[in-house]
Each structure stands twice: as structure tokens, then as C-alpha cells.
Amino acid sequence: MSILTERSAGQVSSDVAPSVRRRTRRQSPHRGHLAVRGVTVAGVLAVLVFWWVGTPPAVGATPGGALTSTGELAGLVAAYLVCLQLLLVGRVPWFERAVGMDRLVAWHRSLGTTVLLLVLTHVALMVVGGAMLDQQALWPEVLSLLATQPEMLSALVGTAIFLVVGMSSARLARQRLSYEVWFVLHLSVYVGIYLTFGHQVAAGTHFVGSPVARAVWTAMYVATAAALVTWRVVLPLLAHRSMMLTVDQVVPEGSGMVSVWLRGRHVDRLAARGGQFVLVRFLARGHLWTAHPYSLSMVPTDEHLRITVAALGDHSTSTAAMRPGTRVVVEGPFGLFTADQALSDRTLLVAGGAGIGPVRALAEDLVLRGHDVVVLHRSHTPEGLALSRELGGAQGLRYVPLPGRRRELGHDPLSPAVLQQIVPDIAHRDVFVCGPEGLVSTVVRSARALGVPRASIHHEELSLS
Incomplete structure (x- = not known):
């Protein structure tokens, strides 16, 4: 008897009749998206x-002054978005529960492009605007800024780090880099943030003469760092001390x-709920x-947790x-790919590849x-039907x-007709569908063609890169 059978025996009859469609209460993902936005x-x-309050009106009287002031605004917004970008993937519960980790990762990527x-x-604006104010060519202005600011x-080294990290996140580069190399490169962004922060408070015209502004700006960085340390370091270590998880056994699934x-x-x-990941x-x-x-492939018990991993x-x-x-x-756990998202008491789950893990738990x-x-x-082959014995x-x-x-086969098993x-x-x-990107796209198209409302189709990307 499978684990799933053991848990369901005596609790759910095997001939449960489908009931009429009903609405169940769940948090609106649209509301969560609006809150984060x-x-x-x-x-x-x-x-x-x-920026507006701290910028003297006379600054905009000349083209050079207007450009440098706009450049300062770009730098301030970039600094704020860097902090927000880190918080989106900082395991902060409010963000994750509002929109789900896969959406947060997608927004994190988008913000990365914006920040860069x-x-x-x-x-560019600081160099060009400064050159216009000093009435000199661009290269002498660059040397002057490096010597006097x-x-x-x-800040120059920090900016170079941002560029390297940004290029490593491009789709082509990401396909060629291993996760481990990508991860190390992204760790270096903390060094870049530290190096550029000193320049902001020491040279920024909005901070030089305002201790209050410096204190508030510093507090934003400190709060971001505190959130990251709390949810990415302290709480996981406390949970580890409480649970003392160890590998019990590794079971081949084919x-x-x-x-x-x-x-x-x-x-x-x-x-943790079925369908979530840790x-x-x-x-x-x-x-x-x-x-x-890795997605959970069973609902955790008092003593056991199981993940099913594809090579x-x-x-x-x-x-x-x-x-x-x-x-x-x-x-963790993370993710909104759970039974709470169901609008009906009749569900169809579609799995492919490693997607069978979360589908089995769900x-x-x-x-x-x-x-x-x-x-x-x-699956392409019968041998690829992992966990089939349990299901x-x-x-x-x-x-x-x-x-x-x-x-x-001579046909697509996931076509609308089939x-x-x-x-x-x-x-x-x-x-609910989980698996390779092509499988998910096919199932979504077929389900929509067969009249399934968009709100009743659920899928989630399992990635932090």
C-alpha cells in the first residue's frame, strides 16, 4: 500500500461522486500583486x-545642471530599487504569501534590468552634465570626478560588479553558467552595494549637508540587511537546530x-502543504x-520530509x-501551488519530469x-513514470x-481532443500542471481551448535564478 493510500484509507471513499462546482475562500492573488506594486x-x-525637495531651483537653470540633477535622481531610484530587489528574494513572508516565490523571482529579474x-x-548623466558645467571634454571630466569626488x-568598482552580475543574468549567459557559478557571482553584488553606498552618503548632494537624510538613507540599508540576515540566516539555523534534519535514505525512482x-x-x-517547495x-x-x-513529494509527517529530485x-x-x-x-516552505488555490472540489493534475513530485504531494x-x-x-518512456506505484x-x-x-504515438497525449x-x-x-516549460504551455493552451477559465489553471515556476 502506498503512502498516499495509507493516509487516505478510512478518510476518503474511493467512489466520491463529483459535486457541483463551488467557490472556496482563498486570498486573491490579484490583491497581493497590487499590494506589492x-x-x-x-x-x-x-x-x-x-529629490525634489532637496534640489535647489537654480540647478535646472543650465543644461549641465539639469543633467547632473537628473543623474542624481537616477542614482537615488536605483539605490532604492536595489534594496527592494533584495527583499523580493529575501524570503520575507509577506512578499512570498502575497504573490508567490516564482512571481517574486520574475520581478527580481525585471528590477535587476531596471537597476542596471x-x-x-x-x-552617463553625471559625466556629461559635469563636463558641460566645467566646460571640458568627457574624458578629462571622468578623471576629474575620480580625483575629486x-x-x-x-563606486567605480561597485558599478563594475553590478555590470558583471547583470551580464551573468542575461538569458544566453545564464544558459551557459552552472547554478554554482551564477550563485557566486550574485553573492558579489553585496560587495558592490557596500562599495557604492559609501559614495552615495559621502558625495550625494542630498546627503552631504543633511544628517537626517543620511540617517534615513542608512536606515533603509540597515533594515534591508536585517531582513536578509533574519529570514535567510537566523531563522533557517534556528529551524535546523529544532528539527535536526539528516538524510535518512536515498531511493532510486528510475x-x-x-x-x-x-x-x-x-x-x-x-x-508545509502539498505542492510547495523548500x-x-x-x-x-x-x-x-x-x-x-526542491519540491516536496509528500506532505511532511512528524519525522519525515521527502523530496524527489531529477538529475x-x-x-x-x-x-x-x-x-x-x-x-x-x-x-521554507515556499510557493502557492497548493490546494488552497482550487476553486472547485474537482481537480485535474498534470505532471511531467520532476513535476511529479509536487503533483504527487498536492x-x-x-x-x-x-x-x-x-x-x-x-513521460517519454514507461521507466520515467516515477512514483507511479504510489499514485x-x-x-x-x-x-x-x-x-x-x-x-x-502518432498524436499529442495532451492535445485538447485527447x-x-x-x-x-x-x-x-x-x-494544476507542473513540469517542463513546453509541457506547461501545451496543457495551458489545451485547457483554455476546452473552456477551463484562466483563474482555474494553476502553475508555478520552480527557480531562484
């Missing part, structure tokens, strides 16, 4: 007011996938300095050789809630494996 806009407006453009604009050399069982105490205090840091050589996101990179591949007894630190949660659950499991024998759900390549045949009432179900 509101915080962002309010901060930018505050910076704009601060603002920094370059700041540098306080902390300018530090086609390069393994399930890693973690044992500890009071693990259920994580309050950041896992194995305290072992080669894993100590990076934490990777997609150096870290995930070496996880298969992890020794029992290895200590583990986890952060199926467990939904069955325990009394939902009518159908699971479609897509195939579970009560309260219908498991449909879909192995085979499209060219071999989905309609397998799940005739799909238009009245919530659809």
Missing part, C-alpha cells in the same frame, strides 16, 4: 519627493530521479555553499550519492480534503499514465 510605487514616489539601466544612466574609486528521505523531529511544524542545503562537501529549491545539473545529480546521516538545512492533500482528483502523468494504488483519485514520444476524451468534465475542474 503599491509598496514599490510608494517607495519610488518617496524618493522622487526627497538606472546605474548606467546615472553615470569622495569614495569615487569604490530515469535519473531519486527520492531523498529526510528524518528529523517535529518536522510537521514546517506547516530550499535544501546539504551540509556536505560541494553542497555547503548553495541552497537549491538536471551538477547539484541534483550528485544528490543521488548523498550519504545517510548527512545533515540538512531547509528554508494529490495527497486534495484527496484528504475530499476532492475528486485525476492525475495525468506524462496507481491510491484511493480517492484516478491515475492515468501517458508514456511515449509523440512521434511514436484531454477531452480522458477527462470529459475538464471544463468544470481546476487544472
Whole structure:
């Protein structure tokens, strides 16, 4: 009997009849998005007011003065957005619960591009505007700024670090870099922030003569650092001390996938839900300095936590050789890919590749809630149907494996026609999908073509890069 069957036996009947569609209470994601955007806009407006009040009217009387003043504004906004950018991926609960970690990561990337453009604009306008005010060429103006402005050399190094980090985040570069290299490069951004901060308070015209402005600006950086240390360092270490998680066993699941069982105490205090993920840091050589996101493949018990990992990179591949007894630190849980998002008590779950992990855990949660659950499991080969033994024998759900390549099958198993045949009432179900990007796109298109409302289609990207 599978884990899922054991938990559902006696609680959910295997012949639960589909009920009429009903609305369940959940937090509106749209409201959360508006709240985070509101915080962002309010901060930018505050910076704009601060710049406006602190800029003498006479500054705009000349083109050079107007350019340098605009350059100062670009620098101030960039500094604020850097702090916000760090907070978005700083594991701060309010942000994560408002929009979900995948959306926060996407916004973090977008802000990174914005910050880089603002920094370059700041540098360009300060040089050009200064050259116009000093009536000299650009290169002599650059040398003059470096020689006369306080902390300018530090700011130059910090700006160079921002450029390197920004280029490493470009899609082409990201495809060529391993996660470990990308992670180390991004750690260097903290050095860049430190180096540029000194220049801001020492040379910024809005701070030189205003101790209050310097104090408020410094407080913004200190508060950001405190939030990062609290939620990314202190709380995970306290949780580790409480749970004392270690690797219990590593179980091969076929086609390069393994399930890693973690044992500890009071693990259920994580309050993790099916479909969520945790950041896992194995305290072992080669894993100590990076934490990777892995979805839970079962709802945690009092003593056990399980992740199912596909060999997609150096870290995930070496996880298969992890020794029992290895200590583990986890952060989380994160994600909104949970049963709380369902608008109906009839659900269709579609999984492919490593997506079977969160789908299996989500199926467990939904069955325990009394939902009518159908699971479609897509794989190129029968051997790739990881965890099929658990799902195939579970009560309260219908498991449909879909192995085979499209060219071999002669059709797409996730096309609207096939989905309609397998799940005739799909238009009245919530659809949860997790897997490779192409699979997710196909399922979303097919579900929309079959009349599933957009609000009833749920998917989440599992990435922090």
C-alpha cells in the first residue's frame, strides 16, 4: 500500500461522486500583486519627493545642471530599487504569501534590468552634465570626478560588479553558467552595494549637508540587511537546530530521479502543504555553499520530509550519492501551488519530469480534503513514470499514465481532443500542471481551448535564478 493510500484509507471513499462546482475562500492573488506594486510605487514616489525637495531651483537653470540633477535622481531610484530587489528574494513572508516565490523571482529579474539601466544612466548623466558645467571634454571630466569626488574609486568598482552580475543574468549567459557559478557571482553584488553606498552618503548632494537624510538613507540599508540576515540566516539555523534534519535514505525512482528521505523531529511544524517547495542545503562537501529549491513529494509527517529530485545539473545529480546521516538545512516552505488555490472540489493534475513530485504531494492533500482528483502523468518512456506505484494504488483519485514520444504515438497525449476524451468534465475542474516549460504551455493552451477559465489553471515556476 502506498503512502498516499495509507493516509487516505478510512478518510476518503474511493467512489466520491463529483459535486457541483463551488467557490472556496482563498486570498486573491490579484490583491497581493497590487499590494506589492503599491509598496514599490510608494517607495519610488518617496524618493522622487526627497529629490525634489532637496534640489535647489537654480540647478535646472543650465543644461549641465539639469543633467547632473537628473543623474542624481537616477542614482537615488536605483539605490532604492536595489534594496527592494533584495527583499523580493529575501524570503520575507509577506512578499512570498502575497504573490508567490516564482512571481517574486520574475520581478527580481525585471528590477535587476531596471537597476542596471538606472546605474548606467546615472553615470552617463553625471559625466556629461559635469563636463558641460566645467566646460571640458568627457574624458578629462571622468578623471576629474575620480580625483575629486569622495569614495569615487569604490563606486567605480561597485558599478563594475553590478555590470558583471547583470551580464551573468542575461538569458544566453545564464544558459551557459552552472547554478554554482551564477550563485557566486550574485553573492558579489553585496560587495558592490557596500562599495557604492559609501559614495552615495559621502558625495550625494542630498546627503552631504543633511544628517537626517543620511540617517534615513542608512536606515533603509540597515533594515534591508536585517531582513536578509533574519529570514535567510537566523531563522533557517534556528529551524535546523529544532528539527535536526539528516538524510535518512536515498531511493532510486528510475530515469535519473531519486527520492531523498529526510528524518528529523517535529518536522510537521514546517506547516508545509502539498505542492510547495523548500530550499535544501546539504551540509556536505560541494553542497555547503548553495541552497537549491526542491519540491516536496509528500506532505511532511512528524519525522519525515521527502523530496524527489531529477538529475538536471551538477547539484541534483550528485544528490543521488548523498550519504545517510548527512545533515540538512531547509528554508521554507515556499510557493502557492497548493490546494488552497482550487476553486472547485474537482481537480485535474498534470505532471511531467520532476513535476511529479509536487503533483504527487498536492494529490495527497486534495484527496484528504475530499476532492475528486485525476492525475495525468506524462513521460517519454514507461521507466520515467516515477512514483507511479504510489499514485496507481491510491484511493480517492484516478491515475492515468501517458508514456511515449509523440512521434511514436502518432498524436499529442495532451492535445485538447485527447484531454477531452480522458477527462470529459475538464471544463468544470481546476487544472494544476507542473513540469517542463513546453509541457506547461501545451496543457495551458489545451485547457483554455476546452473552456477551463484562466483563474482555474494553476502553475508555478520552480527557480531562484
